Amino acid sequence: xxxxxxxxxxxxxxxxxDHVQVNGDGYxxxxxxxxxxxxxxxxxxxxxxxxxxxxDYITTGSLHALSMKTWTKAEWExxxx
Numbered sequence: 001x002x003x004x005x006x007x008x009x010x011x012x013x014x015x016x017x018d019h020v021q022v023n024g025d026g027y028x029x030x031x032x033x034x035x036x037x038x039x040x041x042x043x044x045x046x047x048x049x050x051x052x053x054x055x056d057y058i059t060t061g062s063l064h065a066l067s068m069k070t071w072t073k074a075e076w077e078x079x080x081x
């Protein structure tokens with residue numbers, strides 16, 4: 001099992017991420033991630049990018065169910081008003 005804080009820190013350490021928020025109960029995690037690494041990428045490509053960053057947690061079973069919202073910086077600013 002991985003804590004929300006550990007997951008957030010792992011993603012922040014990647015670099016180039018403007019915002020990350022993790023809410024989870026030890027089994028299911030909801031992830032919001034904002035990075036311009038998503039510019040020009042489809043929703044599926046964005047999710048694949050996130051899964052690639054979390055591969056070690058997924059393959060060891062530390063991370064089970066994950067839902068995510070992926071935004072570019074511009075999309076995030078527009079979405080938040």
